[in-house]
Amino acid sequence: MNPSLRARMRQDTIAVHAGHAPDPTTGAVAESLHLSTTFLRAEDGSYPSGYKYSRERAPNRAALETALAALDGGADAAAFASGQAAVAAVFQGLAPGDHVICPSAVYYGTRKLLAEVFGPWGLEFSVVDTADLASVQAALRPRTTLLWVETPSNPTLAVTDIRAMADLAHGIGARLVVDNTWSTAVGQLALSLGADLVMYSTTKYYGGHSDTLSGALVTARADAAWERIRLIQSSVGAVAAPFDCWLVHRGIASLPVRLRQHTHNAARVAAFLAGHDGVEVAHYPGLPSHPGHAIAQRQMRLFGGMVSFQPRGDAAHALAVAARLRIFTRATSLGGVESLAEHRKSIEGPESPTPDNLLRLSIGLEDADDLIDDLRQALG
Ligand SMILES: *Cc1c(COP(=O)(O)O)cnc(C)c1O
Numbered sequence: 001m002n003p004s005l006r007a008r009m010r011q012d013t014i015a016v017h018a019g020h021a022p023d024p025t026t027g028a029v030a031e032s033l034h035l036s037t038t039f040l041r042a043e044d045g046s047y048p049s050g051y052k053y054s055r056e057r058a059p060n061r062a063a064l065e066t067a068l069a070a071l072d073g074g075a076d077a078a079a080f081a082s083g084q085a086a087v088a089a090v091f092q093g094l095a096p097g098d099h100v101i102c103p104s105a106v107y108y109g110t111r112k113l114l115a116e117v118f119g120p121w122g123l124e125f126s127v128v129d130t131a132d133l134a135s136v137q138a139a140l141r142p143r144t145t146l147l148w149v150e151t152p153s154n155p156t157l158a159v160t161d162i163r164a165m166a167d168l169a170h171g172i173g174a175r176l177v178v179d180n181t182w183s184t185a186v187g188q189l190a191l192s193l194g195a196d197l198v199m200y201s202t203t204k205y206y207g208g209h210s211d212t213l214s215g216a217l218v219t220a221r222a223d224a225a226w227e228r229i230r231l232i233q234s235s236v237g238a239v240a241a242p243f244d245c246w247l248v249h250r251g252i253a254s255l256p257v258r259l260r261q262h263t264h265n266a267a268r269v270a271a272f273l274a275g276h277d278g279v280e281v282a283h284y285p286g287l288p289s290h291p292g293h294a295i296a297q298r299q300m301r302l303f304g305g306m307v308s309f310q311p312r313g314d315a316a317h318a319l320a321v322a323a324r325l326r327i328f329t330r331a332t333s334l335g336g337v338e339s340l341a342e343h344r345k346s347i348e349g350p351e352s353p354t355p356d357n358l359l360r361l362s363i364g365l366e367d368a369d370d371l372i373d374d375l376r377q378a379l380g
Pocket of ligand 1: 084085179182
């Protein structure tokens, strides 16, 4: 596509077109799936297609990476075999002795990677409430090279001020990474708020149908730190497979439309829960009662499709509410077309700081009234 046309396109148009072009040999309009691991060399030994071997670079992955970078307004993107492989690539790019700020409200797998894999390997880290800037400031060390932020966070939807964290990071020559899985580039443009790197579990909203495991990083600049991540991607080889790339790329086309409907439904469900006598508290950044609402209003374009809530009572009561749900499926994960409900503490384990009675909802694309009816009967 003509670069000046690309530069003027709006995000919905980018989502449909970025990385797509009719196949020059067959004229196929829909993207073809390329399973070949190896690519033809010319007589002079060069690689005329730009591809050599699929661990390094492959057609469906290159197309997806183009779309991922364009959607976030980034310089480049890299697709991985899972969200966790993308997180690991960021930490693998650091040196032993480097210090990382990790939010207390974070995907439990990120904290587990730091504690059980990268801690023993020599990475230092502090777990800090990133919603409180003074605590972050107090935790900075001479070798702090990376600040990690997840906003809204899993599972309590805590909101962190991305711009303020970027300023803190850049003030000490560190970089800011935002796990933007819950919001997506449609809900929040973290690079435009000062983040250096954005991480996604594309397993979730990007794929959008609970049938692909994959992850991605998008960078603001193609600098030396990014070159190192590219080196890790191709030499470690935790790359996304062609079919996963194809599925996520296809998912991106409908991502803006899906996220708007997820958000519309989630706002309805959150308002219902917040007003229900059997609910102690509902967590959703779009609720005026949410402690991070003002910051969320400033930095988010859509409040997203994730809601969590605490029914009045103990863990057993929360599990009983989940057991009575008929339209929501009891399962982990998020971002698919179907609504899911999960008692979070029992998957995260006894060490988890998640409240005992918290239920996490991934709000799907069903009619919001049916979801509300289901929750009403389950709450009793
Ligand atoms: C699911 C998730 C991850 C991990 O991604 P996988 O694709 O499961 O490896 C990381 N961060 C957040 C916020 C997630 O929801």
